[in-house]
Amino acid sequence: MRTGTLRLSGITKSYGDRRVLDDVSFEVAPGRLTGFVGGNGAGKTTTMRIVLGLLSSDAGTVTIGDAPLDPDDRRRFGYMPEERGLYPKMKVLEQIVYLARLHGFDKADATERAKALLDELGLGERLDDTIESLSLGNQQRAQVAASLVHDPEVLILDEPFSGLDPLAVDVVAGVLQSAAAQGASVLFSSHQLDVVERLCDDLVILAGGTIRAAGSRDALRAEHASARYELRASTDAGWVQAEPGVAVIDFEGGYALFEADSDEAAQRVLRGAVERGEVARFAPVHPTLAEIFKEVIQ
Incomplete structure (x- = not known):
């Protein structure tokens, strides 16, 4: 290949x-x-x-x-479809060994590979159980093994x-x-x-x-990040609310989450925090995947 x-x-x-x-x-x-x-x-x-x-x-x-x-x-290629495709009446080990042999492994190698993979997936004690007797979650693990057994x-x-x-x-x-x-x-x-x-x-x-x-x-x-910052300091962060160019989203004690309209405004907050005491964290807040997903599909 x-x-x-x-x-x-x-x-x-x-x-x-x-x-x-x-x-x-x-x-x-x-x-x-x-x-x-x-x-x-x-x-x-x-x-x-x-x-x-x-x-x-x-x-x-x-x-x-x-x-x-x-x-x-x-x-x-290894492929795992969304719909489960294993033979329900076959035993777990028998099923995975069979699939490995379809890819050209001899019986000994196929068995060794299947046992190691099933053990890694937490199915080492279910080798002689039928696929249909497994929970849906364990059937899913077996399906993953089927997609991986031929390396x-x-x-x-x-x-x-x-x-x-x-x-x-x-x-x-x-x-x-x-x-x-x-x-x-x-x-x-x-x-x-x-x-x-x-x-x-x-x-x-x-x-x-x-x-x-x-x-x-x-x-x-980074591409979808807004100008949002997180501050964790040793002193009360309420003063951040009065800073020009800054919109505080949340604060409690020494914690503040805020948006800044410029890098200069953000750095001014950092300087103010350092002047007031110890700063444990000051960093931009990156969006979660869920936030990016919502933004790009609108």
Whole structure:
């Protein structure tokens, strides 16, 4: 398989008169986790299926390492659909071993890989249970194992955290981070914006079939930041309310959250706080992913 950045360029897709994707372009780089977010019907699943070759686009290209994807490339992909697709009557270990063998691993290697991955996902004691006997959260973990057991170089997951409790979210997140650390390109969609914000290196926001924002998480937070600052000082911060060019949003004791109409106004507040006592923190406040999402889809 060719290695390199997975790149979507100008992807367009229509069903009859309804255009569901319009000039969708973004990248998924090796070794990085790319969060793919958007409301229901935004076009996320359609985009993923086009990347996987399950749907054809009306226009645009999907490449890896600057060359068009071919069937050999896609065999090195891992995919987790939103709808569960495992065989309910099969035992957990048997199912994951079977999928590894479909990718060319012999029985011994497939069993070793499956056991290690299931143990990492917290299913080490459920190997001989049937898929249908598992809780929905544990079925989700097994589905993650199915997408990873053949050590894919590109991993595409549609809502991998759906139905998981906070502990299970942390377990699955750790497994995905490990895959990226080993060089995989990871694209995952989720409605849980707090999880995406914590986990992703890069972010793509899709609404109405168009890209509304794309880039690294930190760059997008900086791009959409307002002139909002947080002050934590040893003395009462009520005086900030009287500063010209400053609008206090919240304050209590030595804490103040405010917006400044210029860098000079912000620095004046900092100087005033230093003159009055010890400053524990003074920093710009970056927007959350939820705030960015609301801003760009309006």
